[in-house]
Every structure is written in C-alpha cells, then in structure tokens.
Amino acid sequence: MEAGERRGRLRREAAEYYRGHRVPERMEEALNTLFPQCPEDLYGELANYFSKFSxxxxxxxxxxxxxxxxxxxxxxxxxxxxxxxxxxxxxxxxxxxxxxxxxxxxxxxxxxxxxxxxxxxxxxxxxxxxxxxxxxxxxxxxxxxxxxxxxxxxxxxxxxxxKEEIEKLEEEAKAEEEAAKVTPTSTPKQKKGGKPGKAVSVEAQSIPPAEPAESVxxxxxxxxxxxxxxxxxxxxxxxVPLYLYTALLKHNQESPKEITLPLPMVTLLNCEKNSPSKLKLVKEIMLIPPVELSLKQGIDRVLDIQKEMTRLLESRGKMSGSQANSKKGKAQKAPPSALKRISHLGCLTAGYDNLEQLLLLMQRACNNIGLELGTDVYLAINCAAHELMDYDKGKYEILTGTFKSPDEMAAMYVDIINNFPFIIALIDPLRKEDRDQWSSICCALGSKCYLIAEDAATQISKLKTDQNINIAMCSGVVLKYINQTKVSDLVELTGILDGQRHITILGSPDGESSDESLVDLAVGLGARFLKLGGLSRGERVAKYNRLLAIEEELAANGALREAKLEFVDFAEESQPEQLSNVLPAPEQG
Structure with missing residues (x-):
C-alpha cells in the first residue's frame, strides 16, 4: 500500500508540475519513478500520458x-x-x-x-x-x-x-402582370376542334406519362x-477505417464479427450509337465474378476477358476497314478502330445495335481463354430503358424504326434471359412508370435474375421520407451518393431495404471523383453489389484498389465472410407484405 500511495502521490505532483505549479524539488524523483525509460523517450512518454486529459x-x-x-x-x-x-x-x-x-x-x-x-x-x-x-x-x-x-x-x-416562397411570390407577380395586360378584346377564342393531322392513338394515351424530374x-x-x-x-x-465506422453507425455501435464484401459489377463495354440514325438497346455490359473467387481473383479474370474482348473488337474493326478499302480500290492502311476509345465510365466503347450479336461475341471471347459464361463469370446489363421511350408513339424504340410497347418489352426480356441464362441482372429494363410490366417481369424472372431500379428509382431523400416509395416492383435499388444525400440517409434506407428483402447496390455516378469513400460506405452498409464502372481511368481504378485493400485487411483479421447470390421468387408471393411499404400498387384510373 505504501508503494502504491507513494506512486500515486508522485503522479499527482508530476501532473501539478505540468500544469504550471512549481514542485522542483520532487520533480526529478517523480519523473524517474513514472517514466523509467531512456531520457530521450521522456517527452514522448509525457505527451502520451497527459494527452489522456486533453x-x-x-x-x-x-x-x-x-x-x-x-x-x-x-x-x-x-x-x-x-x-x-x-x-x-x-x-x-x-x-x-x-x-x-x-x-x-x-x-x-x-x-x-x-x-x-x-x-x-x-x-x-x-x-x-x-x-x-x-x-x-x-x-x-x-x-x-x-x-x-x-x-x-x-x-x-x-x-x-x-426557394418555394420566392417561387410563389414570382408566380403571383407574373400572374398579376399578365392579368393587367389582358383586355376584353384580346381574349383568345376557344378552338372547337383539335388541329387535323396527328391523331393520338388509344395505345399512346394508355402509356403513363413520364414523371417530372426531381428538382435539385x-x-x-x-x-x-x-x-x-x-x-x-x-x-x-x-x-477505425471508414467501412467499420459506417457498420457501427448502421448496427448501433455493435461491431460486426464478419463483413461480406459487395460483388463488383465491372463495366466491360459502354454501348453507344452505331451511327447517328441508330439507337442503342443497352447502355452498359457488366461482368460479375462468381462468389467462389476472391475479389483479387475475380478482378484478374475480368481483366483477362477484357483483353480478349479488346483483341476481338480490334480485329473486327481492322477487317471491316480493309473490306471497305478493297471495295473502293484503295490500298492504304485501314483507319484506327474507334473501339479502342475509353468511355467516361472507364471501359471500352463499342457500337452495337444487335444485343444478341454482342452476347455471342462475349461468349466467344470467354471460350477463347477457357472460360464459360454462367459458370466462370456472369453478366449484368444496364438497359437504360427511359432513354428509349418515344412518347409520341407511346412505345420504346429499341432500334431505328423498331418499336415495342411495354408489354412487348417485358416479353422480350423474358426471351433474352431464357436464351442467355448467364445474365443475372437487368438494370432499368423499363421506365419506373410502367409498373404493371415491372411486376410481370419480376414474377417471370425474379427467381433467376435481379431486376434493378437505378434511374427507375427516385432520389434517396424521397425514398427515405415518402410513405409510398415511388419505385416499381423490383429486386433492388441502385443508390448513389449525390447532392443532399447524407450518411444517415444511407444507413436508414439500407436498413429499410434489408428488411424488405431488397438488395442494395451502391452506384458510382457517371461523373466520378477521386474520392474512395463510396467503397467504404458500400462495405459498411452491407451492399450486395458495387457498381463502379470499368477498370480504366484513375478515379475508378482507385476505388477497385481500395476494395482490394479492404479485402486483404478483413482476410488478415479473419473477418471476411463469403458473399451469396440469392434471388427472390416473386411468382410465389402474391402481393407480399414485406414489399407493400416499399413498392406501392399501381395507381388506379
């Protein structure tokens, strides 16, 4: 007890001296007792000890x-x-x-x-x-x-x-100004009939109009x-790393024993218009490595496929160029192929209008390096259907002059998945307004393919605050950290989606930055997939490297849990209660 009391007294005296009090006669003894290390370590020890009181x-x-x-x-x-x-x-x-x-x-x-x-x-x-x-x-x-x-x-x-108050005052002022200009003689006469010529079809009237874009x-x-x-x-x-800090926020400061990494959706091709008069059917072709592989092995496999696909596209471009020159009787070298151009998404750019032709080419690329689609790697397709709608006709124009109604689009996707079962995810196959068709393709394909809403979903703020979340029936939602999104919003919303058996995909916007935080957020929030674009461009590769570093850290700590691919069979659930709060029924009338 005497030794303990003496040590406590010496500590107090040392603390008093540090605070500015003068205890010089006992200071040397106190310091030697508290910090028996070498003299050069004294100041570091003092700093570490008294930092506890800061x-x-x-x-x-x-x-x-x-x-x-x-x-x-x-x-x-x-x-x-x-x-x-x-x-x-x-x-x-x-x-x-x-x-x-x-x-x-x-x-x-x-x-x-x-x-x-x-x-x-x-x-x-x-x-x-x-x-x-x-x-x-x-x-x-x-x-x-x-x-x-x-x-x-x-x-x-x-x-x-x-902003709303300012807009209201501006509208009132504008209305008063217009009312002052109107005179009895200047009142326009109502037209008895519509302008002859364009007739609005009954089918076009039945297409739900596009909902207004969310104001930013x-x-x-x-x-x-x-x-x-x-x-x-x-x-x-x-x-702590940001991914663990995010997980603590989501799980009420309870540290998870194991963490599952999101599967990457690596964009291989950004499909663009083949010519100014042609429309594209798909926006992105993405590769998903199997869950049995580590992330590093999966990225290496994607890189091998990308190299072989690049070789095939280049040889195809050279062949078409040489054929064109031979027809013109010219012997000059074919122009460089545009297929080598890197998109802003960090991937190759290819102009294809025939999706089946592109899928067969990808099968060939995989076969050339001893891989099989559907076993060694899977595909995801970003359809971006909202960019294909022709509102005058009320149909999707999937190719120039080729129109399909929403019901025909749903049937087309069923045929595509049946013919190419290695496609396990469709992103935005329809507009969010086509709710009945979303429901039909979910019932037909939900047990073997993820039907994901990206642009077909509303902003995160609306998803979180609205009682009736305005998205179509789907397997999951792509969330993007943009504008007024807050970290707490993502934590709350992913918790809601988890409870509704929806999968969460953290998505990278087209105009990506060098900030790697999105990867940590995806890991901490438990996202099923991570959509980062391709394996080119520094701002995108940095995120893949961050994901690899997190995998290495979790594996070293024994905290890495293997991911799973689980689909929801919507056909077995007639109006499931777990979806009712998130996915409202279509509006009647």
Missing part, C-alpha cells in the same frame, strides 16, 4: 472550394478542420461526384444549360459551406453523425422553404459533401 476534438471550421471532377466538370471539395489538443488541424477532405439527369442524346443547348446550372450550383455550395455550415457546425463533436446530419437536414429544409436545389452538394466529411473525420478520430 479535450475531445471538435469541429473548428469547414472549407469549401470548387475543383474539377473526373470528367472535367466542376464539383465541390470540402475540407474539415478540428481543434485537437488546442491546435487547429486538418482532419480530412471529401469530393462529391458530379451527377446529371441529362441523357447522353440530349440537345446541345440542353447540355449547355445543364453545364451553366452546374457551375451556379457549385458556386452556391461553396458559399453555403463558408457562410452557413462552417459557423453552424463549429464546436460539434465529429463523432456525433446523427446530430450533424440532423442539423444539415434542417438547414436544407429551410433552404427549400425559402442549387448548393445541395454542400450537404452531401459535409456529411461525408464528418463521417470520415469521425472514423479518423476513433482510429
């Missing part, structure tokens, strides 16, 4: 700046600084990926207007961070993600209300970027 880090400021994203578009970076041991320290930064609702085949003036709006939005986001979010979040504990996201959500809701508030990037920066800072302060 205050927890708190946010001191946020810095927002406009930078250039992966596709040359402006986007937002947010840096987070904390007060650590009375010093201001930069903890982390995050970069938001750019996202646009403008389709690839949009008119030039539409694209130009979208670029201007993007610039305004990033500029507004920088102002939000500097003038509002930084003062609002000052002195907040960065490990309190729920409180931070609550404050961000309330701030965003106030901005939405402000200028500056909303600041909300998502700040929430993610706080999550990254919390992980750093807690000395």
């Amino acid at each position: 205050k927890a880090p708190v946010i001191c400021k946020l810095v927002g700046r406009k930078i250039i994203g992966g596709v040359g578009q402006p986007t937002l970076e947010v840096e987070l600084y904390c007060t650590v041991k009375n010093y201001e320290k930069r903890i982390c930064s995050t970069v938001m990926a750019t996202y646009s609702q403008i389709p690839e085949n949009a008119l030039p003036e539409t694209i130009e207007a979208d670029e201007k709006e993007r610039n305004y939005s990033v500029h507004t986001a920088v102002e939000w961070v500097k003038e509002s979010l930084s003062p609002m979040l000052r002195h907040l504990d960065p490990t309190d993600q729920c409180q931070a996201d609550k404050m961000l959500g309330e701030y965003f809701a106030n901005k939405v209300e402000e 508030l200028r500056g909303s990037l600041a909300i998502g970027a700040t929430s993610l920066a706080i999550a990254k800072a919390g992980a750093i302060i807690c000395h």
Whole structure:
C-alpha cells in the first residue's frame, strides 16, 4: 500500500508540475519513478500520458472550394478542420461526384444549360459551406453523425422553404402582370376542334406519362459533401477505417464479427450509337465474378476477358476497314478502330445495335481463354430503358424504326434471359412508370435474375421520407451518393431495404471523383453489389484498389465472410407484405 500511495502521490505532483505549479524539488524523483525509460523517450512518454486529459476534438471550421471532377466538370471539395489538443488541424477532405439527369442524346443547348446550372450550383455550395455550415457546425463533436446530419437536414429544409416562397411570390407577380395586360378584346377564342393531322392513338394515351424530374436545389452538394466529411473525420478520430465506422453507425455501435464484401459489377463495354440514325438497346455490359473467387481473383479474370474482348473488337474493326478499302480500290492502311476509345465510365466503347450479336461475341471471347459464361463469370446489363421511350408513339424504340410497347418489352426480356441464362441482372429494363410490366417481369424472372431500379428509382431523400416509395416492383435499388444525400440517409434506407428483402447496390455516378469513400460506405452498409464502372481511368481504378485493400485487411483479421447470390421468387408471393411499404400498387384510373 505504501508503494502504491507513494506512486500515486508522485503522479499527482508530476501532473501539478505540468500544469504550471512549481514542485522542483520532487520533480526529478517523480519523473524517474513514472517514466523509467531512456531520457530521450521522456517527452514522448509525457505527451502520451497527459494527452489522456486533453479535450475531445471538435469541429473548428469547414472549407469549401470548387475543383474539377473526373470528367472535367466542376464539383465541390470540402475540407474539415478540428481543434485537437488546442491546435487547429486538418482532419480530412471529401469530393462529391458530379451527377446529371441529362441523357447522353440530349440537345446541345440542353447540355449547355445543364453545364451553366452546374457551375451556379457549385458556386452556391461553396458559399453555403463558408457562410452557413462552417459557423453552424463549429464546436460539434465529429463523432456525433446523427446530430450533424440532423442539423444539415434542417438547414436544407429551410433552404427549400425559402426557394418555394420566392417561387410563389414570382408566380403571383407574373400572374398579376399578365392579368393587367389582358383586355376584353384580346381574349383568345376557344378552338372547337383539335388541329387535323396527328391523331393520338388509344395505345399512346394508355402509356403513363413520364414523371417530372426531381428538382435539385442549387448548393445541395454542400450537404452531401459535409456529411461525408464528418463521417470520415469521425472514423479518423476513433482510429477505425471508414467501412467499420459506417457498420457501427448502421448496427448501433455493435461491431460486426464478419463483413461480406459487395460483388463488383465491372463495366466491360459502354454501348453507344452505331451511327447517328441508330439507337442503342443497352447502355452498359457488366461482368460479375462468381462468389467462389476472391475479389483479387475475380478482378484478374475480368481483366483477362477484357483483353480478349479488346483483341476481338480490334480485329473486327481492322477487317471491316480493309473490306471497305478493297471495295473502293484503295490500298492504304485501314483507319484506327474507334473501339479502342475509353468511355467516361472507364471501359471500352463499342457500337452495337444487335444485343444478341454482342452476347455471342462475349461468349466467344470467354471460350477463347477457357472460360464459360454462367459458370466462370456472369453478366449484368444496364438497359437504360427511359432513354428509349418515344412518347409520341407511346412505345420504346429499341432500334431505328423498331418499336415495342411495354408489354412487348417485358416479353422480350423474358426471351433474352431464357436464351442467355448467364445474365443475372437487368438494370432499368423499363421506365419506373410502367409498373404493371415491372411486376410481370419480376414474377417471370425474379427467381433467376435481379431486376434493378437505378434511374427507375427516385432520389434517396424521397425514398427515405415518402410513405409510398415511388419505385416499381423490383429486386433492388441502385443508390448513389449525390447532392443532399447524407450518411444517415444511407444507413436508414439500407436498413429499410434489408428488411424488405431488397438488395442494395451502391452506384458510382457517371461523373466520378477521386474520392474512395463510396467503397467504404458500400462495405459498411452491407451492399450486395458495387457498381463502379470499368477498370480504366484513375478515379475508378482507385476505388477497385481500395476494395482490394479492404479485402486483404478483413482476410488478415479473419473477418471476411463469403458473399451469396440469392434471388427472390416473386411468382410465389402474391402481393407480399414485406414489399407493400416499399413498392406501392399501381395507381388506379
């Protein structure tokens, strides 16, 4: 007891001396007793010991700046600084990926207007961070993600209300101005009949119109970027990787014993128009490695297929070029094939209108290197059906002059999956408005193929807050971290989807950034798939490398659990209760 009391007294005296009190006569004895190491280690030991008494880090400021994203578009970076041991320290930064609702085949003036709006939005986001979010979040504990996201959500809701009030006042002023201009003599006469010529078919009237695009508030990037920066800072302060920090948020601070890595959907081909007058049937062809392989083995297999596919496409381009030259009587060398061009998605670009022809070519590529589709690797197809709809005719134009109704599209997909059973996922095979057809293909194919909604799903904020989530019946949803999305939103929504037997796919936007946080979020949230694009372009390859690093870390710790491919047989479930809250029935009338 005497030795223990003496040691405790010496510690107290050392602490008093460190706080500025003068106890010089006993200090040397106290230090020698507390820290018996070599003299050169003394200051390090002192720092480690007294750091236990320092205050927890708190946010001191946020810095927002406009930078250039992966596709040359402006986007937002947010840096987070904390007060650590009375010093201001930069903890982390995050970069938001750019996202646009403008389709690839949009008119030039539409694209130009979208670029201007993007610039305004990033500029507004920088102002939000500097003038509002930084003062609002000052002195907040960065490990309190729920409180931070609550404050961000309330701030965003106030901005939405402000915008609505301004728009309401502008509409009232415009209505008054128009009413003042109207005179009795200038009132237009109603037309008795419609303009002759174009007749609207009954079938076209039965097609549900496209729902209006979700409005994006200028500056909303600041909300998502700040929430993610706080999550990254919390992980750093807690000395855990971001994927584990995310898993703790989802499971109420209970650390999972094992973690399953999401399966990668690696984009092999970005299919574009074969000519200006041709439309494409599919947007992306993706490869999914089997669950029996490690991620590293799966990526190596995909790279082998990509090399062989590149060789076949190049030889096909050279052959067509030489045939064209021979017909013209020219002996010059064939022009370089456009098939080598790398898409913004980080993959090869190929112009094909015949999906069956492309699938057979992929079968040939796999056979050439001793692999079999459906056993050694699987396919997923992003159909992007919303880009094919011709609203004048009320049908999908899958090829130039080839139109199909929603019912015919559903039948076509059933035939494709039956003929090519190695396709285990279809993304956006229909518009979200074609609810009956979504239901029919889910019942027909759900037991052997994932039917995924990406553009066919609404924004994350709507998915989380609406009582009736506005997506078609489907196997799962692609979630993207964009605009005003918060980390807490993803945690809550993935929990809902898990409970409804839906799979979650974390998706990378077309305009990706170099920030690797999406991979950690996907792992921590327990996503089934991860859709990152192809194995080219630095901003995309960095994410695959991060996924490989996480696999290596989990395997070393014995915490890696093997993934599974499980399908839902919708045909055996007549209006299942577990889907009712997420997937409402089609509106009547």
